[in-house]
Amino acid sequence: MRKMIAAGNWKMNKTNSEAVEIVSKLNELIADVKGVEVIIAPPFTALSDVVKVAGKVKIAAQNMHWEEKGAFTGEISPIMLKNLGVEYVILGHSERRAYFGETNELINKKIKSALAHDLKAIFCVGEKLEDRERGNTENVVEDHIKGGLEGITKEEMMANVIIGYEPVWAIGTGKTATPEQAEEVHAFVRKLLTEMYDAEVAGNTTILYGGSVKPANSKALFSKENIDGGLVGGASLKADDFSIIVRNAL
Numbered sequence: 001m002r003k004m005i006a007a008g009n010w011k012m013n014k015t016n017s018e019a020v021e022i023v024s025k026l027n028e029l030i031a032d033v034k035g036v037e038v039i040i041a042p043p044f045t046a047l048s049d050v051v052k053v054a055g056k057v058k059i060a061a062q063n064m065h066w067e068e069k070g071a072f073t074g075e076i077s078p079i080m081l082k083n084l085g086v087e088y089v090i091l092g093h094s095e096r097r098a099y100f101g102e103t104n105e106l107i108n109k110k111i112k113s114a115l116a117h118d119l120k121a122i123f124c125v126g127e128k129l130e131d132r133e134r135g136n137t138e139n140v141v142e143d144h145i146k147g148g149l150e151g152i153t154k155e156e157m158m159a160n161v162i163i164g165y166e167p168v169w170a171i172g173t174g175k176t177a178t179p180e181q182a183e184e185v186h187a188f189v190r191k192l193l194t195e196m197y198d199a200e201v202a203g204n205t206t207i208l209y210g211g212s213v214k215p216a217n218s219k220a221l222f223s224k225e226n227i228d229g230g231l232v233g234g235a236s237l238k239a240d241d242f243s244i245i246v247r248n249a250l
């Protein structure tokens with residue numbers, strides 16, 4: 001079901017004890033918040049302890065392997081995440097695509113595996129600066145979405161897939177897409193979902209905006225019709241800042 005979500009992606013930041021402290025504080029700060037789902041994705045090393053103090057904060061992993069087990073040194077499997085009580089997994093983040101060579105095909109395997117193991121996927125898509133400058137934003141987003149969602153059924157989409165539109169040029173750069181630029185792509189994604197599935201899927205899919213979301217710009221972004229909250233990097237590392245972003249999604 002389409003819902004407002006504020007999700008924090010901590011990337012390779014925070015030790016286990018720091019993570020426990022921030023999530024505990026965040027939980028207190030948002031105790032009275034209703035109507036926004038709050039998700040934090042700490043590093044793998046903090047998942048086990050953070051799950052125990054999460055309260056109303058849902059916990060996500062930042063990545064996973066598609067296999068359940070085996071000779072994949074350094075990797076983490078869906079059953080390991082499920083066993084810890086993790087509910088969500090971020091897949092296809094642009095940093096995974098850029099630094100670790102993740103392709104649409106590989107991301108598709110991961111999404112299928114996450115859904116098969118009852119993990120909800122936060123599936124990220126988005127264009128680079130040169131794509132935008134060449135007028136290729138929609139082509140790139142379409143390619144990511146069609147590639148990543150290949151073979152994913154309507155039922156799976158409705159139950160367990162969230163899309164994160166994250167223009168690469170806006171991630172960690174302080175350059176946010178304007179609410180109008182973001183809304184244009186979100187509306188395009190919804191149109192694409194109508195073509196690929198139907199209006200029900202398009203209307204029910206939560207589409208998050210990500211890229212330098214801050215307390216100061218979040219309200220204007222989240223007020224757009226097709227923007228259902230944010231996927232937030234830097235500004236989710238402080239409980240106070242992130243709690244403001246959560247409230248701006250109300």
Ligand code: PEP
Pocket residue numbers: 009166170171172173174210211212213231232233234235
């Ligand atoms: C992200 O990592 O998904 C992200 C959007 O980062 P930032 O908010 O720091 O741009």
